[in-house]
Amino acid sequence: MSLYPMYVNLTDKRCLVVGAGKVAERKIASLIKAAARVTVVSPTSTPGIQKWSDEGSVTLHLRTFNPEDVHKMTIIIAATDDPAVNLAVHRACQPHQWVNIADRPDLCSFIVPAMVERGDLQVAISTGGANPGLAKKLRRQAEQWIGPEYESYTQFLGEMRQQVLSLGLGEEEKRIILRELLDDRFFQWTRTGEVERRDREAKELFHRHSED
Numbered sequence: 001m002s003l004y005p006m007y008v009n010l011t012d013k014r015c016l017v018v019g020a021g022k023v024a025e026r027k028i029a030s031l032i033k034a035a036a037r038v039t040v041v042s043p044t045s046t047p048g049i050q051k052w053s054d055e056g057s058v059t060l061h062l063r064t065f066n067p068e069d070v071h072k073m074t075i076i077i078a079a080t081d082d083p084a085v086n087l088a089v090h091r092a093c094q095p096h097q098w099v100n101i102a103d104r105p106d107l108c109s110f111i112v113p114a115m116v117e118r119g120d121l122q123v124a125i126s127t128g129g130a131n132p133g134l135a136k137k138l139r140r141q142a143e144q145w146i147g148p149e150y151e152s153y154t155q156f157l158g159e160m161r162q163q164v165l166s167l168g169l170g171e172e173e174k175r176i177i178l179r180e181l182l183d184d185r186f187f188q189w190t191r192t193g194e195v196e197r198r199d200r201e202a203k204e205l206f207h208r209h210s211e212d
């Protein structure tokens with residue numbers, strides 16, 4: 001089956017995570033980063049999840065799952081070590097809810113990819129559940145060639161693009177400038193920290209084309 005890849009805005013969306021072990025901790029970390037409103041239900045918890053609870057980043061209920069816990073939740077993740085409980089979580093959900101059952105890919109209405117994260121640049125890698133270890137391996141390899149400098153490079157290109165769009169240029173000029181900004185020299189100046197040179201060259205590029 002071919003899955004539809006989608007980046008979703010989870011800001012303030014209610015998300016339930018059932019279980020608070022190793023797998024849950026990984027999923028919760030990305031939900032917090034996405035500014036979701038996270039509730040965790042589990043009789044025991046990792047120290048990391050406990051800390052998030054103490055800081056107010058998640059609401060942690062130290063008890064076993066109850067089917068009513070899924071009410072009003074947009075996203076539900078079941079990551080307990082008890083297959084019967086994970087199945088009960090799936091049964092409690094409505095068809096319109098987005099559900100991830102950690103030990104039952106066949107019951108998931110969404111799965112979580114491996115991610116290379118560089119600020120606004122997010123590269124997702126998925127094997128559709130065929131082999132999550134391969135997704136992780138490729139993520140590690142991709143991190144070698146999509147280095148940390150891509151965070152500021154993406155930010156630079158984002159700001160430049162906004163400027164180009166605000167100049168009121170014709171389609172052809174816009175296209176030429178945007179293509180030129182993607183030339184490798186702007187990446188190299190970012191990588192080597194020559195940002196003044198980079199910004200100056202970008203400004204000159206704008207001038208050249210807006211005067212035409």
Ligand SMILES: C[C@@]1(CC(=O)O)C2=NC(=C\c3[nH]c(c(CCC(=O)O)c3CC(=O)O)Cc3[nH]c(c(CC(=O)O)c3CCC(=O)O)/C=C3\N/C(=C\2)[C@@H](CCC(=O)O)[C@]3(C)CC(=O)O)/[C@H]1CCC(=O)O
Nearest residue numbers: 103105111112113114126127128129130131132133136139
């Ligand atoms: C990518 C990543 C994202 C994340 O979790 O954040 C992720 N799994 C990761 C790691 C990982 N998972 C497992 C191992 C041990 C090696 C192995 O078994 O292969 C390792 C490696 C490790 O831990 O080192 C075991 C495992 N995983 C699933 C099952 C159930 C089953 O297959 O039946 C079992 C067997 C459990 C058992 O033993 O019973 C199921 C799923 N895991 C997925 C995602 C979804 C498919 C993603 C895809 O293929 O695209 C899916 C379907 C559902 C979901 O979880 O969304 C994350 C890497 C993050 C990173 O480091 O970059």
Ligand SMILES: NC(=O)c1ccc[n+]([C@@H]2O[C@H](COP(=O)([O-])OP(=O)(O)OC[C@H]3O[C@@H](n4cnc5c(N)ncnc54)[C@H](O)[C@@H]3O)[C@@H](O)[C@H]2O)c1
Nearest residue numbers: 019020021022023042043044064065079080081085102103
């Ligand atoms: N999808 C993935 O990426 C992936 C990867 C590895 C393992 N798994 C699966 O995920 C499961 C969880 O793995 P783990 O390493 O996090 O296990 P774990 O033992 O670290 O954590 C299990 C958690 O479930 C909680 N729990 C148990 N019964 C509960 C109940 N009735 N209600 C609520 N919480 C309950 C426990 O208190 C604990 O916090 C494994 O059994 C495995 O099948 C999935």
